[in-house]
Amino acid sequence: xxxxxxxxxxxxxxxxxxxxxxxxxxxxxxxxxxxxxxxxxxxxxxxxxxxxxxxxxxxxxxxxxxxxxxxxxxxxxxxxxxxxxxxxxxxxxxxxxxxxxxxxxxxxxxxxxxxxxxxxxxxxxxxxxxxxxxxxxxxxxxxxxxxxxxxxxxxxxxxxxxxxxxxxxxxxxxxxxxxxxxxxxxxxxxxxxxxxxxxxxxxxxxxxxxxxxxxxxxxxxxxxxxxxxxxxxxxxxxxxxxxxxxxxxxxxxxxxxxxxxxxxxxxxxxxxxxxxxxxxxxxxxxxxxxxxxxxxxxxxxxxxxxxxxxxxxxxxxxxxxxxxxxxxxxxxxxxxxxxxxxxxxxxxxxxxxxxxxxxxxxxxxxxxxxxxxxxxxxxxxxxxxxxxxxxxxxxxxxxxxxxxxxxxxx
Amino acid sequence: xxxxxxxxxxxxxxxxxxxxxxxxxxxxxxxxxxxxxxxxxxxxxxxxxxxxxxxxxxxxxxxxxxxxxxxxxxxxxxxxxxxxxxxxxxxxxxxxxxxxxxxxxxxxxxxxxxxxxxxxxxxxxxxxxxxxxxxxxxxxxxxxxxxxxxxxxxxxxxxxxxxxxxxxxxxxxxxxxxxxxxxxxxxxxxxxxxxxxxxxxxxxxxxxxxxxxxxxxxxxxxxxxxxxxxxxxxxxxxxxxxxxxxxxxxxxxxxxxxxxxxxxxxxxxxxxxxxxxxxxxxxxxxxxxxxxxxxxxxxxxxxxxxxxxxxxxxxxxxxxxxxxxxxxxxxxxxxxxxxxxxxxxxxxxxxxxxxxxxxxxxxxxxxxxxxxxxxxxxxxxxxxxxxxxxxxxxxxxxxxxxxxxxxxxx
Numbered sequence: 001x002x003x004x005x006x007x008x009x010x011x012x013x014x015x016x017x018x019x020x021x022x023x024x025x026x027x028x029x030x031x032x033x034x035x036x037x038x039x040x041x042x043x044x045x046x047x048x049x050x051x052x053x054x055x056x057x058x059x060x061x062x063x064x065x066x067x068x069x070x071x072x073x074x075x076x077x078x079x080x081x082x083x084x085x086x087x088x089x090x091x092x093x094x095x096x097x098x099x100x101x102x103x104x105x106x107x108x109x110x111x112x113x114x115x116x117x118x119x120x121x122x123x124x125x126x127x128x129x130x131x132x133x134x135x136x137x138x139x140x141x142x143x144x145x146x147x148x149x150x151x152x153x154x155x156x157x158x159x160x161x162x163x164x165x166x167x168x169x170x171x172x173x174x175x176x177x178x179x180x181x182x183x184x185x186x187x188x189x190x191x192x193x194x195x196x197x198x199x200x201x202x203x204x205x206x207x208x209x210x211x212x213x214x215x216x217x218x219x220x221x222x223x224x225x226x227x228x229x230x231x232x233x234x235x236x237x238x239x240x241x242x243x244x245x246x247x248x249x250x251x252x253x254x255x256x257x258x259x260x261x262x263x264x265x266x267x268x269x270x271x272x273x274x275x276x277x278x279x280x281x282x283x284x285x286x287x288x289x290x291x292x293x294x295x296x297x298x299x300x301x302x303x304x305x306x307x308x309x310x311x312x313x314x315x316x317x318x319x320x321x322x323x324x325x326x327x328x329x330x331x332x333x334x335x336x337x338x339x340x341x342x343x344x345x346x347x348x349x350x351x352x353x354x355x356x357x358x359x360x361x362x363x364x365x366x367x368x369x370x371x372x373x374x375x376x377x378x379x380x381x382x383x384x385x386x387x388x389x390x391x392x393x394x395x396x397x398x399x400x401x402x403x404x405x406x407x408x409x410x
Numbered sequence: 411x412x413x414x415x416x417x418x419x420x421x422x423x424x425x426x427x428x429x430x431x432x433x434x435x436x437x438x439x440x441x442x443x444x445x446x447x448x449x450x451x452x453x454x455x456x457x458x459x460x461x462x463x464x465x466x467x468x469x470x471x472x473x474x475x476x477x478x479x480x481x482x483x484x485x486x487x488x489x490x491x492x493x494x495x496x497x498x499x500x501x502x503x504x505x506x507x508x509x510x511x512x513x514x515x516x517x518x519x520x521x522x523x524x525x526x527x528x529x530x531x532x533x534x535x536x537x538x539x540x541x542x543x544x545x546x547x548x549x550x551x552x553x554x555x556x557x558x559x560x561x562x563x564x565x566x567x568x569x570x571x572x573x574x575x576x577x578x579x580x581x582x583x584x585x586x587x588x589x590x591x592x593x594x595x596x597x598x599x600x601x602x603x604x605x606x607x608x609x610x611x612x613x614x615x616x617x618x619x620x621x622x623x624x625x626x627x628x629x630x631x632x633x634x635x636x637x638x639x640x641x642x643x644x645x646x647x648x649x650x651x652x653x654x655x656x657x658x659x660x661x662x663x664x665x666x667x668x669x670x671x672x673x674x675x676x677x678x679x680x681x682x683x684x685x686x687x688x689x690x691x692x693x694x695x696x697x698x699x700x701x702x703x704x705x706x707x708x709x710x711x712x713x714x715x716x717x718x719x720x721x722x723x724x725x726x727x728x729x730x731x732x733x734x735x736x737x738x739x740x741x742x743x744x745x746x747x748x749x750x751x752x753x754x755x756x757x758x759x760x761x762x763x764x765x766x767x768x769x770x771x772x773x774x775x776x777x778x779x780x781x782x783x784x785x786x787x788x789x790x791x792x793x794x795x796x797x798x799x800x801x802x803x804x805x806x807x808x809x810x811x812x813x814x815x816x817x818x819x820x
Contacts, residue, residue, distance in 0.1 A: 054743030056751050089739045091752065091768035124736025125769050234743050312722070312807075313815060320816035326534025329499045333464030333644050341466050342501065358501035359535050397722075399812050405723060406730035406808070 013148075014178060014203055015245045016042035021147040021155040024136035026129075027084025027122065034147075034155035036136050037081040039199075040109065044075040045243045047117065048211035050219045052236035058088035060118040061235055063098045067114040073208045076241055077111040079199065081156050082133060083184070084122040088234040093127055100130040105137055119197050119237045121158055121184065153182040156197055159404070160186045164276040170265035173248035173258045177204045179266055183273040186280040198223065198238045198273055204262060205244040206251055213254035214263055215240045222270035225302075226278050226393045227309045240266075278393045283400025286318055288377045293389040300337040301390035304381065307335035308392075315397035318377055323368035325353045332381065343384030348372065423558075424588060424613055425655045426452035431557040431565040434546035436539075437494025437532065444565035446546050447491040449609075450519065454485040455653045457527065458621035460629045462646035468498035470528040471645055473508045477524040483618045486651055487521040489609065491566050492543060493594070494532040498644040503537055510540040515547055529607050529647045531568055531594065563592040566607055569814070570596045574686040580675035583658035583668045587614045589676055593683040596690040608633065608648045608683055614672060615654040616661055623664035624673055625650045632680035635712075636688050636803045637719045650676075688803045693810030696728055698787045703799040710747040711800035714791065717745035718802075725807035728787055733778035735763045742791065753794030758782065 020038040027035035049068050051061050068074050080101060087094045102116040109116075120128060147155075153163040164183040169176055185196035206214075219238055251259060279287055290308050295301030308314055311331040317324040325346055332339050342357035349371030352360050371377065430448040437445035459478050461471050478484050490511060497504045512526040519526075530538060557565075563573035574593040579586055595606035616624075629648055661669060689697055700719050705711030718724055721741040727734040735756055742749050752767035759781030762770050781787065 052743075053746065054740070055746070055749050056739050056743030056754075086736075089736065089751065089764070089768060091766050093768065124739060125764075127768075234740055312811070316812055316815035319812070322816070326496075326499065329466050329534060330464070330644055333462075333466030336463065336465070339465050341499065344466075354499070354535075356501055358499060358503065358537075397812065398816070399809055401722070402726055402729070402807065402809050402812060405726035406732070 014180060014201055014243060016243050017201060018042070019147045019149065019152050020140040020145070021151040022136055022140050024082070024132055026082050026132065027158070033157070034151060035082055035084045036133065036140075037079075037152050037155040038137055038140055039079040039152065041077055041241070041243060043243070044077060044115065045241050046206055046208040046211050047074055047076040047242075048208055048215045048240045050215060050238045052234060054234045054236075056089060056234050058086055058120060058235040059090060059094040059098045060087055060120045061237060062095070063102070064117050064119070064237065064239070067117060070114050075115055075208065076117055077109050077115040078105055079117045079119075079239065079241070080105065080133070080137065081119045081197065081199070082122070082128070083156050083158050085120060085126055085128045086122045086124050086235050087120040087128040088124045090125065090127050097128050097130040101133050101137070104134045108138070108141065117239060119199075119235070119239070121156065121197055121235055124234065149180060149182060153184075156182065156184045158184065158186075159282070160184050160280055162280060164273055164280070166269045166272045166276070168265050168269045170261045172204055172246065172251070172262050175246050175248035177202060177246055177248075177262060179269050181269050181273050183277060185277040186282055196223065196236045196277060198270070200238070200240045200266070200269070202240075202242050203245040204242045205246050205248055206242045210251060210254045211240050211242055214259070214266065218263065218267045218270055221267065222274040225391060226274045227306060275393055278395050281395035282404045283398040283402070284395030285398050285400075286375055286377050286396045288318060288379065288394045288396065290392045290394065291378070291380045291389065292383065292391075293380065294383045294386055295388045295390070296338045296386035298388045298390060300386075301383070301388050302392070303337050304332055304335045304339070304383070305390045305392040307331045308379065308381070309394035312397055315394070318372060319396035319398045321369060321372040323348055323353075323365050323372060325368075328379065328381070329354075338385055339383055340385055345382035345384065347378075347380040347382070349378050424590060424611055424653060426653050427611060428452070429557045429559065429562050430550040430555070431561040432546055432550050434492070434542055436492050436542065437568070443567070444561060445492055445494045446543065446550075447489075447562050447565040448547055448550055449489045449562065451487055451651070451653060453653070454487060454525065455651050456616055456618040456621050457484055457486040457652075458618055458625045458650045460625060460648045462644060464644045464646075466499060466644050468496055468530060468645040469500060469504035469508045470497055470530045471647060472505070473512070474527050474529070474647065474649070477527060480524050485525055485618065486527050487519050487525040488515055489527045489529075489649065489651070490515065490543070490547065491529045491607065491609070492532070492538070493566050493568050495530060495536055495538045496532045496534050496645050497530040497538040498534045500535065500537050507538050507540040511543050511547070514544045518548070518551065527649060529645070529649070531566065531607055531645055534644065559590055559592060563594075566592065566594045568594065568596075569692070570594050570690055572690060574683055574690070576679045576682045576686070578675050578679045580671045582614055582656065582661070582672050585656050585658035587612060587656055587658075587672060589679050591679050591683050593687060595687040596692050606633065606646045606687060608680070610648070610650045610676070610679065612650075612652050612676075613655040614652045615656050615658055616652045620661060620664045621650050621652055624669070624676065628673065628677045628680055631677065632684040635801060636684045637716060685803055688805050691805035692814045693808040693812070694805030695808050695810075696785055696787050696806045698728060698789065698804045698806065700802045700804065701788070701790045701799065702801075703790065703792050704796055705793045705798045705800070706748045706796035708798045708800060710796075711793070711798045712802070713747050714742055714745045714749070714793070715800045715802040717741045718789065718791070719804035722807055725804070728782060729806035729808045731779060731782040733758055733763075733775050733782060735778075738789065738791070739764075748795055749793055750795055755792040755794065757788075757790040757792070759788055
């Protein structure tokens with residue numbers, strides 16, 4: 001799909017945040033694209049995070065989780081991200097690699113090891129060379145060649161076809177707040193070069209525990225509401241960092257009404273980043289929004305929406321611009337969630353397809369097919385059995401997905 | 411893949427079973443291939459069945475389930491199967507269609523309506539014309555042109571590229587018993603022409619309740635252990651019919667030791683039929699056997715095996731003959747089932763890939779790749795956390811799957 005990087009030019013700097021990027025030689029590329037990112041924070045910044053549910057999660061994921069849980073108000077002084085190697089399924093050697101990199105950097109910055117965070121994306125099962133990373137971190141720090149957010153977003157790319165940055169501003173207590181987010185990902189796992197990563201930075205003056213409480217539900221409605229191929233990476237990571245430089249009054253409660261604009265803006269930003277990942281889905285030709293409404297619970301509505309979004313038969317039908325609504329019925333049925341055949345109303349775009357357990361008398365396949373020729377597809381499923389809804393974003397399944405994932409040797 | 415129909419010539423007839431097939435015009439084909447099958451039983455035969463778990467199951471599925479539950483020892487006098495129309499998501503009109511067909515046939519045969527069973531496969535959401543089916547049933551019955559098992563297996567085909575018949579013999583109480591099974595299916599749902607169907611017939615003298623107790627666990631290890639694309643049809647049906655013509659002693663208990671040879675043979679037959687469906691998987695170029703061993707429970711081992719079998723990234727890697735074992739790790743991790751990174755041993759063919767949470771020192775990608783160039787792929791995952799195992803059969807994901815499901819308008 002087309003690049004969606006209009007936000008890139010309006011990205012503002014954040015005080016007290018230093019970005020360094022370089023090509024360290026971890027990622028095998030023809031043109032020496034950056035593969036190492038270091039973000040340093042002048043002062044202790046607040047931090048929150050959500051991670052993959054994979055039980056075979058990567059060494060850096062396990063390390064970040066541990067740091068976040070070491071005390072009630074964890075803090076961060078530096079974030080290291082590399083692309084080209086996921087440091088996943090690398091055994092105890094991989095765990096030690098993270099500790100070695102973290103130890104070296106913490107000594108140089110003069111902070112605790114648990115104030116260093118790390119994320120890695122790329123090949124699974126190969127050892128990440130700690131010396132290579134440490135040497136390049138030390139070189140970047142001595143050279144002091146400052147990079148920008150665009151460099152940062154590019155350094156974490158693997159198979160992504162475009163950089164993903166979104167920046168927004170809002171207010172807390174009438175003080176202007178900036179939020180900047182970068183992300184990478186183009187399949188839940190890209191071919192050998194896995195993972196969805198996102199790092200979000202703000203100058204808001206908020207504690208880590210408040211950030212964590214804000215991040216989790218928003219993550220559920222953004223990054224946890226997209227699916228490209230139903231596959232979950234060993235390394236998925238979302239970190240939210242607050243530099244606390246903004247001069248608003250102290251906030252002590254995550255439900256303080258003065259945070260509503262901040263929350264809304266953060267949600268918009270995370271949803272935009274999540275959608276950029278779907279736009280860049282491997283081989284995607286269409287962006288699909290699946291709205292399941294009137295389900296018995298949020299969880300049930302989400303499970304049905306995901307069952308539709310992850311069905312290869314639904315995804316290929318949409319790629320073929322085929323109004324094959326029987327496949328949607330099949331996907332609802334296989335979800336195992338409560339539904340009543342005679343109450344389900346399916347809409348392709350605005351065209352109602354079913355009613356009373358069968359096809360609508362006025363249904364026009366021509367109108368439905370016309371909608372499916374668009375780039376942005378809307379499917380609405382009114383279950384008619386409750387009051388809860390869920391929205392999932394996905395893309396179609398095309399020849400190009402097979403090409404990217406099967407035809408080229410990794 | 412190649413046809414696997416070597417059993418076809420050795421299929422024996424079953425006494426008291428009459429097969430009629432015809433082209434009724436339900437299926438839109440160029441060469442008027444049969445689309446209607448009627449099997450009549452001279453006497454009341456015993457019957458057992460297992461069906462799709464879909465909550466949007468088809469009218470004939472709901473009708474068969476009801477007949478089976480009407481009394482402790484249900485019986486069958488005739489089975490009607492049509493291809494070309496699934497009679498699924500056809501509302502109350504679809505329910506009435508089944509009743510109309512059943513009523514007409516039961517009056518002609520002079521039996522109860524609940525002794526007529528029906529299965530339909532094909533387009534979802536279009537009404538099946540009951541008059542068309544009834545007229546053709548009446549015509550076949552008056553013409554008395556007897557068909558054979560090969561005709562029967564062909565009449566139920568939709569996108570299947572070859573007919574699927576397996577026949578075997580065994581003994582109960584030293585009396586020779588025949589078992590003949592036919593099946594159809596080439597995706598869990600084929601493009602618009604859904605469904606896995608299988609009908610198995612034997613001359614064993616067994617009650618319906620004993621058949622049902624035998625069928626369920628064997629189905630779990632055969633038809634419920636295959637997956638093509640993770641999609642579940644609204645119409646999946648397996649029926650097991652016993653004519654009771656064999657002259658062995660009366661069996662009153664499903665665990666009677668003299669049934670062991672029958673059970674083993676039935677299991678072999680059902681597994682062969684199930685494997686034929688995988689061989690005929692849409693666009694499949696490789697047959698994949700996934701053995702998960704030493705899991706904490708059978709359910710857990712099966713969930714992990716299915717997570718690997720249904721992962722588009724694993725399936726495309728195998729299509730590309732790429733020993734991309736990181737994707738297997740990913741699929742184990744995303745299953746949510748208990749696993750211990752440092753205990754997982756992955757084998758591609760006989761080549762051990764992982765040990766101690768990382769790649770084996772002696773691992774040879776060349777040897778693993780050599781195995782992946784075969785048509786029959788073996789993946790073994792030793793979880794090392796328990797004593798339970800599960801085997802799942804699947805196929806790879808190729809360009810041809812996309813072609814079949816997206817490129818041609820249904």
